[in-house]
Structures are given as structure tokens and as C-alpha cells.
Amino acid sequence: NSVTNIGDHAFYSCFNLTDVTIPNSVNSVKDSTFSFCYELTTVTLGNSVTNIGDSAFYKCTSLTSVTMPSSVISIGHMAFDGCSSLTGVTIPTNITKIGFQAFMNCTSLTSMTIPDRITTINSNTFKGCTNLTDVIIGNRVTSINFRAFGSCTALTSIIIPSSVTSIGDNVFQSCSNLTRVMIGT
Numbered sequence: 001n002s003v004t005n006i007g008d009h010a011f012y013s014c015f016n017l018t019d020v021t022i023p024n025s026v027n028s029v030k031d032s033t034f035s036f037c038y039e040l041t042t043v044t045l046g047n048s049v050t051n052i053g054d055s056a057f058y059k060c061t062s063l064t065s066v067t068m069p070s071s072v073i074s075i076g077h078m079a080f081d082g083c084s085s086l087t088g089v090t091i092p093t094n095i096t097k098i099g100f101q102a103f104m105n106c107t108s109l110t111s112m113t114i115p116d117r118i119t120t121i122n123s124n125t126f127k128g129c130t131n132l133t134d135v136i137i138g139n140r141v142t143s144i145n146f147r148a149f150g151s152c153t154a155l156t157s158i159i160i161p162s163s164v165t166s167i168g169d170n171v172f173q174s175c176s177n178l179t180r181v182m183i184g185t
Contacts, residue, residue, distance in 0.1 A: 001025045008032055008053070015039060022046045029056045031076065038062060041085075045069055052079050054099065061085060064108075068092050075102050077122075084108060091115055100145075104128055110154075114138045121148045123168070130154060139163050144171050153177055159185055 077099030157180035
């Protein structure tokens with residue numbers, strides 16, 4: 001608990017690291033801190049973590065579980081990109097930003113709830129999440145950007161709330177099983 005800061009790339013490419021517990025004394029997971037930790041399966045973040053940096057867990061292909069405290073307000077760009085074993089993530093309700101490609105190619109992810117404080121679903125956020133079947137979009141989202149749900153081939157239906165004023169290019173590109181879209185409900 002004496003550690004207050006873990007720098008960028010601190011555990012980058014630690015191929016045999018299997019689990020991580022970040023103490024309550026640390027307030028952020030920096031950029032690329034655990035990128036390419038292929039054997040990392042479980043991450044528990046302390047109650048003071050407010051920010052998950054860009055590419056923080058990029059290509060952690062064995063990561064199945066992430067416990068995020070309610071203190072987290074920001075998930076950086078590509079934070080979990082390529083975490084192909086990640087089956088579920090509960091995003092805290094206080095979160096205000098999810099970066100582009102944050103969950104891209106999380107091919108085992110089956111459901112996602114986007115909290116009400118999020119106003120933008122960024123480009124490629126869930127692109128390539130081929131097992132994503134259940135998405136709940138918060139009531140403050142105003143824009144869904146380029147390819148946000150591209151290639152989500154298991155997605156069959158989606159409800160877009162009335163708060164959304166802009167749906168970008170190719171948002172549902174290659175969603176080959178999408179049969180029902182409800183807009184403005």
C-alpha cells in the first residue's frame with residue numbers, strides 16, 4: 001500500500017504475469033502498463049483508481065475478468081483492445097469517458113451496459129466483438145461514432161435511446177445478424 005504511482009509501460013510484456021491487484025493507494029493505471037501480458041487472467045483495481053490509461057491492458061489475451069471500482073471515471077483509448085478472453089466487464093456508473101477502440105476485438109465479450117454519464121460511444125469501441133449479443137446504451141449518449149459496433153456478428157437487436165442525435169458512418173457495418181433496430185425509444 002506504499003505504492004502511489006505505477007509508470008507507463010511498467011509491466012509491459014511481462015509474459016508470465018498471471019494476476020494483478022492494484023492497491024487503494026494508486027489512483028491510475030498508466031498507458032500500456034500491462035500491454036502484452038499474455039498470461040494475465042485477473043485484474044482487481046483498488047478503490048482509488050480513477051483512470052485506466054491508453055492501451056493499459058492491450059493484447060492481454062488471457063484476461064477474463066476485470067473488477068473496476070466505482071471511482072473509475074475514464075477508460076483510455078485501446079485500454080482492453082485485443083483482450084480476446086474477456087467475457088464480461090461491469091463499467092462503473094460514474095464513468096464519463098470510454099476511449100476509441102477501448103474494447104475492440106474482445107471476441108469473448110457477450111454483454112455491455114454503457115452507463116448514463118457517457119455521452120459519446122467513440123469510433124471502433126466495440127468493433128470485432130463477435131460474441132456481443134446484449135448492449136444497453138445509456139440515456140445520455142448523444143453520438144455513436146464510426147464503426148462503434150462494426151463486425152459485431154452476434155448482435156441481433158439494439159435499442160438506440162432518443163438522446164442520440166448522431167449515428168456515424170459504418171456504425172453497424174458487417175453486423176450480419178442484426179435484424180432489429182429501435183431508434184428514439
